[in-house]
Amino acid sequence: MNRHTLDARRLLCPMPVIRAQARVAQLQAGDILDVVCTDPGAKNDIPAWCRMHGHRVLAIDEHNREITISLEVGSGE
């Protein structure tokens, strides 16, 4: 298991999802990706995208307008 970070700050919906989608495609099942963003829309969009593509949201943390969504990459189905 490897842990990675994706900087999606200042990007507006749906760019954080697009960037997360591209990054996840390069990772292995079980890897963890921390997506750091500032658009509050990502709090809904990234979990929705994860649910439909079989990835798991582990945590959503928010500090000073910065949101970190940690997700575990699923096996692809």
Added chain:
Amino acid sequence: MAKQQYKAVALLSGGLDSTLAVRVLQDQSIHVEAINFYTGFCVEGHTHAIRRQDQNKVKRNNALWAAEQLGIKLHIIDVIEEYKPVLLAPRHGYGSHLNPCLDCKSFMVGKALHWMQEHDFDFIITGEVIGQRPMSQRRDTLPVVARESGAQDRLLRPLCAKLLPPTLPEREGWVDRERLHAFNGRSRKPQMALAQHYKITDYAQPAGGCCFLTDASYSHKLADLWQARHRRDYELDDIMLLKVGRHLRPSPDFKMIIGREEGENNFLEGYRHAFIHLRTPDCTGPLVLIDGQPSHADLELAARITARYCKNRDQARVRVQITPPDAAAWELDVAPLAADAIPAEWLL
């Protein structure tokens, strides 16, 4: 032998029509996955993510939300770069503003065709309805999209299929043409009835169209950008900034982007590294970005305008701080410009 399950890729905006088109095919046991193309102009989270007064509204991507309700996968695809030639030189011209709808539709269906081939899907569906939109959804333009995209008869429009010649999926019996629809015109009643039938109650209702290019004021600002730069081009940051703040052009040399409230100021802060910015250090006021090549006199005028929008606008003098992206900040002490001294034509 089990019946083969056919696969369709849907162009899903999250609006009612594309949602219904998917639902109609799901009813016929077709496996559907959706794609949504992000051009940078899509009416989506941006504006409500920025303005503070809208912070409490539910922020969600319409297409993602609709796909989840439909129980299908959605793939959001970044086409920002590839979209540029579509917008900058549309073969079929523009609609009422800078919306190149016919070229845009052909482009998107063409991209969907690629995706279909790469992922071994069988056909493409869209929520188009004959006569619904003046440019891209006319009886004579629907075939243009099928032809110019290259999708030909692998493009099925479930909501108006019965008014069009049978497509491959219909002729081959992958879908039952009888259970498709014959919607026509601008009335939304048949869609509402079908939504009720499927118990779909919550869907996005974009006014005008699916993107900012159908908006008069947005198109005006984009045309101004091209004119000021003497070239028709844009970067993602340019088109994002056109959605935020009050835009004033006091001279051909420069434009001001003025934050209207805290949320917009916060957003504009993210661009300080690339633009000269102005603010009023002694009181609450806007963050102002300067786009262009202002002279010293231009900056003095910009400072007076900035002062006009700050809390101390009624005072005789206001201190304005001017910070270039790569140099130290300096200050001007100015008289705020009177509200009626800002000509209406400056406002973009």
